[in-house]
Amino acid sequence: MDVQDPTRVRLIQAAGEEFAEKGFAAARVREICERAGANVAAVNYHFGDKEQLYVETVVHVHGCGNEEEPPCGEDAGPETRLRAFIGHFLARVLAIQDPQDWRHRLMLRELILPTAASDVLVRTVIRPKFNRLMEILRELRPEAEERRLHALAFSIVGQCMYYRMGRPVAERVIGSEGFESLDLEFLTEHISSFSLAAIKAMEFAPAAAEPDPAAAGVK
Amino acid sequence: MDVQDPTRVRLIQAAGEEFAEKGFAAARVREICERAGANVAAVNYHFGDKEQLYVETVVHVHGCGNEEEPPCGEDAGPETRLRAFIGHFLARVLAIQDPQDWRHRLMLRELILPTAASDVLVRTVIRPKFNRLMEILRELRPEAEERRLHALAFSIVGQCMYYRMGRPVAERVIGSEGFESLDLEFLTEHISSFSLAAIKAMEFAPAAAEPDPAAAGVK
DNA sequence: ACCTGTTTCAAACAGATGTTTCAGAGAAGT
DNA sequence: ACTTCTCTGAAACATCTGTTTGAAACAGGT
Numbered sequence: 001m002d003v004q005d006p007t008r009v010r011l012i013q014a015a016g017e018e019f020a021e022k023g024f025a026a027a028r029v030r031e032i033c034e035r036a037g038a039n040v041a042a043v044n045y046h047f048g049d050k051e052q053l054y055v056e057t058v059v060h061v062h063g064c065g066n067e068e069e070p071p072c073g074e075d076a077g078p079e080t081r082l083r084a085f086i087g088h089f090l091a092r093v094l095a096i097q098d099p100q101d102w103r104h105r106l107m108l109r110e111l112i113l114p115t116a117a118s119d120v121l122v123r124t125v126i127r128p129k130f131n132r133l134m135e136i137l138r139e140l141r142p143e144a145e146e147r148r149l150h151a152l153a154f155s156i157v158g159q160c161m162y163y164r165m166g167r168p169v170a171e172r173v174i175g176s177e178g179f180e181s182l183d184l185e186f187l188t189e190h191i192s193s194f195s196l197a198a199i200k201a202m203e204f205a206p207a208a209a210e211p212d213p214a215a216a217g218v219k
Numbered sequence: 220m221d222v223q224d225p226t227r228v229r230l231i232q233a234a235g236e237e238f239a240e241k242g243f244a245a246a247r248v249r250e251i252c253e254r255a256g257a258n259v260a261a262v263n264y265h266f267g268d269k270e271q272l273y274v275e276t277v278v279h280v281h282g283c284g285n286e287e288e289p290p291c292g293e294d295a296g297p298e299t300r301l302r303a304f305i306g307h308f309l310a311r312v313l314a315i316q317d318p319q320d321w322r323h324r325l326m327l328r329e330l331i332l333p334t335a336a337s338d339v340l341v342r343t344v345i346r347p348k349f350n351r352l353m354e355i356l357r358e359l360r361p362e363a364e365e366r367r368l369h370a371l372a373f374s375i376v377g378q379c380m381y382y383r384m385g386r387p388v389a390e391r392v393i394g395s396e397g398f399e400s401l402d403l404e405f406l407t408e409h410i411s412s413f414s415l416a417a418i419k420a421m422e423f424a425p426a427a428a429e430p431d432p433a434a435a436g437v438k
Numbered sequence: 439a440c441c442t443g444t445t446t447c448a449a450a451c452a453g454a455t456g457t458t459t460c461a462g463a464g465a466a467g468t
Numbered sequence: 469a470c471t472t473c474t475c476t477g478a479a480a481c482a483t484c485t486g487t488t489t490g491a492a493a494c495a496g497g498t
Contacts, residue, residue: 007445023332026244029486039447044487046445112331113242114387122391130392147400150393151409154401158381159374165384166377168333172341173349174369181366182373190370198417226475248456258477263457265475441498451488458481468471 008046010036015043015057020102023109024054058110058117061103078139079196085133086160086195087188093164094184108164133157140199148204155198159191227265229255234262234276239324243273243334277329277336280322297358298415304352305379305414306407312383313403327383352376359418367423374417378410 014035018027029043029050036042047053076084095101110118133153137144144152163170163182171179233254237246248262248269255261266272295303314320329337349372356363356371363371382389382401390398 023242023244025242028484030484039445040486041447041488042445050486108331111388112327112384114391118388119391122388126388127392147397147405148409150397151401151406152413154381154385154389155378155410155413158379158385159377161381161385162373162377165331166373166380169330169337169341169345170373172333172338173346178366178369182370186366187370190367191374193421194371194374194417197420198413201416201420202412247454249454258475259456260458260477261475269456439498442496444494444496446493447491449489449491452486454485455483456481457483459479461477461479463474463476465474466472468469 007036007038007042011038011042011046011053012057012060015053016061016102016106019054019057020105020109023113024051024115029053054115055117058106058115059120061107061121078136082133082136082140082156082196083188083192085136086156086192087184089157089160090163090184090188090191093160094187104164112165130157137199141204144204152199156191156195159195163187226255226257226261230257230261230265230272231276231279234272235280235321235325238273238276239321239328242328242332243270248272273334274336277325277334278339280326280340297355301352301355301359301375301415302407302411304355305375305411306403308376308379309382309403309407309410312379313406323383331384349376356418360423363423371418375410375414378414382406 011032014032015027018032018035021027030040032053033040033042043050043053047056092104095104107121110121130153133156134149137149137152141149141152167179230251233251234246236254237251240246246269249259251272252259252261262269262272266275311323314323326340329340352372352375353368356368360368360371386398
């Protein structure tokens with residue numbers, strides 16, 4: 001938030017912090033303008049109204065969100081690529097603790113309480129990333145039907161995302177020192193091993209073709 | 220929201236819906252009072268102000284949240300109990316689509332954006348449930364260290380919770396018809412099998428390369 | 439110097455929002 | 469009937485919120 005930046009980008013910066021912290025409804029344009037060192041009228045002059053500022057702020061996140069690409073070549077095997085995917089995903093998820101990084105917190109809000117702006121987000125950022133994951137899974141289990149692949153992908157994404165969404169409560173449940181010990185390296189290894197073990201060992205029962213009626217599978 | 224209910228409980232009911240839908244900041248007391256069929260002054264008369272109404276509403280959720288218990292006896296094996304746990308958890312998670320059921324949506328907001336009210340929630344509802352899961356996992360893999368058990372528990376909880384938190388974006392990514400096909404029965408089976416396969420097959424490497432000590436002894 | 443289009447600023451505006459006030463209805467006890 | 473207490477109702481209040489206005493500052497071109 002340099003002073004010499006044009007007002008427009010200072011506004012987006014300040015708006016990002018404010019929206020990420022308080023959400024759209026609770027954010028105040030006066031506070032945003034104060035943070036940006038601009039006049040109250042600046043928002044309406046540059047963006048029309050509060051809502052359009054919000055949309056442009058969310059959209060701006062995507063532009064900065066695509067920068068990093070998976071640090072793993074396409075030629076590697078599916079296992080390696082899945083590990084890289086999870087590590088990359090987790091790294092961004094856990095970076096949320098950085099108070100400077102309002103982009104992820106804003107993104108999180110968008111994901112849970114979606115507005116019109118999140119359509120763009122899904123199309124440009126999330127769906128491509130999701131499709132890449134689906135490709136890896138398809139390589140690992142080519143015989144799995146589409147629905148099963150979706151569930152597999154969500155199982156992996158869900159494990160990672162939980163450390164973003166569930167962080168406040170998880171920290172209170174197991175204590176903050178216990179939570180701190182779950183660092184990036186350990187979690188990457190854990191979720192990768194957990195998921196790969198499951199993917200490789202799982203039997204995809206079509207539905208009724210199981211002889212044992214459910215719980216008897218204890219061994 | 221019966222008309223003959225006392226104003227106080229009608230207010231909490233209406234406030235729950237409103238808060239769950241729009242969040243604390245965006246919720247309007249006039250709207251709440253209108254839904255409750257009460258006067259605008261009712262909120263301040265019965266609860267003091269908007270914030271205390273919010274606290275009492277959240278607290279009220281916990282009272283109603285404990286009602287249901289796991290539908291599975293304690294004498295069953297850990298695998299059966301884990302399946303029951305996941306099924307029970309998922310059932311509540313997926314019930315969020317019920318527009319009548321504002322409690323879970325409100326709870327979700329509390330978990331992500333925790334206020335003072337969520338301390339009570341963690342202590343009375345979440346931690347007991349989490350501990351029950353930890354017991355099951357300890358039975359399945361008694362040799363696992365505490366940190367690993369936490370990660371395992373979060374992997375399971377994360378998979379389930381994703382269908383609550385990530386629902387909006389997941390629906391847009393794979394299409395609503397694809398999402399609909401992931402019903403309670405299928406997801407319970409999937410997450411249970413996925414997690415059990417992982418728990419049984421996973422090798423808990425402390426860090427360095429273990430030759431093959433206790434980990435392989437499951438199968 | 440003059441015009442022109444752009445940007446900033448202080449002030450004000452209209453509407454919404456949480457809250458308060460106060461008169462009075464209703465019930466219960468004496 | 470009288471008091472007392474609890475609760476409701478309509479209106480008003482003070483403040484906050486997003487937005488607009490019109491003048492002024494600024495930069496660039498002619």
